[in-house]
Amino acid sequence: MRILLSNDDGVxxxxxxxxxxxxxxxxxxxxxxxxREQSATSHSLTMHHPLRPVRLGERRWQVDGTxxxxxxxxxxxLLADKPDVVISGVNHGPNMGEDVLYSGTVxxxxxxxxxxxxxxxxxxxxxxxxxxxxxxxxxxxxSNLLRHVLALPDFPEGTxxxxxLPAVPADRIKGVKLTRLGRRVFSDSLTPMKDPxxxxxxxxxxxxxAWSGSEDSxxxxxxxxYVSVTPLHLDLTDRDRLDDAAKWWRPL
Numbered sequence: 040m041r042i043l044l045s046n047d048d049g050v051x052x053x054x055x056x057x058x059x060x061x062x063x064x065x066x067x068x069x070x071x072x073x074x075r076e077q078s079a080t081s082h083s084l085t086m087h088h089p090l091r092p093v094r095l096g097e098r099r100w101q102v103d104g105t106x107x108x109x110x111x112x113x114x115x116x117l118l119a120d121k122p123d124v125v126i127s128g129v130n131h132g133p134n135m136g137e138d139v140l141y142s143g144t145v146x147x148x149x150x151x152x153x154x155x156x157x158x159x160x161x162x163x164x165x166x167x168x169x170x171x172x173x174x175x176x177x178x179x180x181x182s183n184l185l186r187h188v189l190a191l192p193d194f195p196e197g198t199x200x201x202x203x204l205p206a207v208p209a210d211r212i213k214g215v216k217l218t219r220l221g222r223r224v225f226s227d228s229l230t231p232m233k234d235p236x237x238x239x240x241x242x243x244x245x246x247x248x249a250w251s252g253s254e255d256s257x258x259x260x261x262x263x264x265y266v267s268v269t270p271l272h273l274d275l276t277d278r279d280r281l282d283d284a285a286k287w288w289r290p291l
Contacts, residue, residue: 040065040066040067040123040124040189041066041067041069041118041120041121041122041123041124042062042065042066042067042068042069042122042123042124042126043069043070043071043110043113043114043118043122043124043125043126043151043156044058044059044062044068044069044070044071044072044125044126044127045070045071045072045073045106045109045110045113045125045127045147046058046072046073046106046127046128046129046130046143046144046147047073047076047077047078047079047080047105047106047127047130047142047143047144047146047147048076048077048078048130048131048144049072049073049074049075049076049077050070050072050073050074050095050099050101052072052131053131053171053174054128054129054130054131054163054174055070055072055128055129057129057174057175057178057181058126058128058129058161058181060178060182061178061179061181061182061185062126062182062185063182064182065182065185065186065189066123066124067098068098069098069099069113069117069118069122070098070099070100071092071099071100071101071102071109071110071112071113071117071118072100072101072102072106072109073101073102073103073104073105073106073108073109073143074093074101074102074103075103077105077106077143078131078142078143079141079142079143080105080106080107080143080146081140081141081142081143081146082107082146082149082150083105083107083146084105084107084108084111085104085105085108090102090103090104090108090112091103092112092116092117098118100113100117105143105146106127106143106144106146106147106150107143107146107147107149107150109147110125110127110147110150110151110154111150111154114151114154114156121156122151122156123156123157124151124156124157124158124159124189125147125148125150125151125152125156125157125158125159126148126158126159126160126161126185127144127145127147127148127151127158127159127160127161128144128160128161128162128163128202129161129162129163129174129181129204130142130144130160130161130162130163131163131166132162132163132164132165132166133162133163133164133165133203133261134160134162134201134203135162135164135203135220135221135223135250135257135258135261135267135269136220136221136222136223136250136252136256136257136258137220137222137223138223139201139220139271142160142162144160144161144162145160145199145201145271147160148160148199148201149199149271149273151199152197152198152199152272152273153273157189157194157199158199158200159185159188159199159200159201159202160199160200160201160202161181161202161204162201162202162203162204163177163203163204163206164203164204164205164206164261165205165206173206173207173208174204176208176209177204177209177212179209180204180209180212180266181204184202184215184266188200188268195270197272197273197274198270198271198272199270199271199272200268200269200270200271201257201267201268201269201270201271202266202267202268202269203257203260203261203266203267203269204261204266205261205262205264205265205266205267207264211264212264212265212266213263213264213265214265214266215265215266215268216255216260216265216266216267216268217255217268217269217270218255218256218257218259218260218267218268218269219252219253219255219256219257219269220252220256220257220269220271221250221251221252221253221256221257221258221259222250222251222252222256222258223248223249223250223251223258224248224249224251227247228243228244229241229242229243230242230243230244250262257269
């Protein structure tokens with residue numbers, strides 16, 4: 040099996056190293072990842088300057104672009120053969136609820152999906168920088184999960200799997216749950232300040248976050264100590280609203 044790994048935290052990220060270890064023995068691993076932090080870049084492409092991939096070793100490149108750039112470049116130019124699966128992560132922090140709309144980690148997997156490749160996004164629902172030992176402890180568990188998922192005889196076509204690992208020791212993981220997206224609400228995430236010349240600037244980030252969701256939501260599963268696996272797809276059509284259009288839509 041040919042496995043392409045990417046991420047949005049950069050080619051030197053601890054989470055990517057953990058994912059490489061988890062994939063050891065599953066297949067032939069290639070890494071194409073950004074040369075720096077690219078969190079919250081979503082599914083953006085670099086269109087205003089050329090990309091410069093730098094080969095770091097056998098089947099390993101860094102790219103001065105976004106996670107989406109990395110997967111597109113890997114499949115279209117850098118790899119001799121099309122990968123059988125794209126796995127993105129392990130992200131330094133959760134990607135649940137509305138996070139998936141902003142996440143570069145999920146976007147890299149989405150690009151794999153758009154290119155017709157089975158894709159998986161993996162995130163650690165805690166700070167990897169502050170919980171290295173917890174993630175290392177979970178590597179065998181993650182490896183088993185990936186082996187199981189990739190061996191499924193009917194891996195859903197047109198769907199990526201968004202995996203969130205709970206920030207608990209491996210022996211306290213209660214199992215794996217199939218989930219739906221929960222909801223996330225940020226408070227005070229926009230911080231006004233002044234630059235050194237006294238001009239008004241704003242910093243996006245920080246603040247506090249509140250999670251909510253039904254019993255089968257990703258947030259609830261991770262909160263309760265389960266690995267959350269949420270199927271996602273590219274089609275954003277609200278099919279329920281199409282089906283009940285007679286209730287709310289007036290033809291022109």
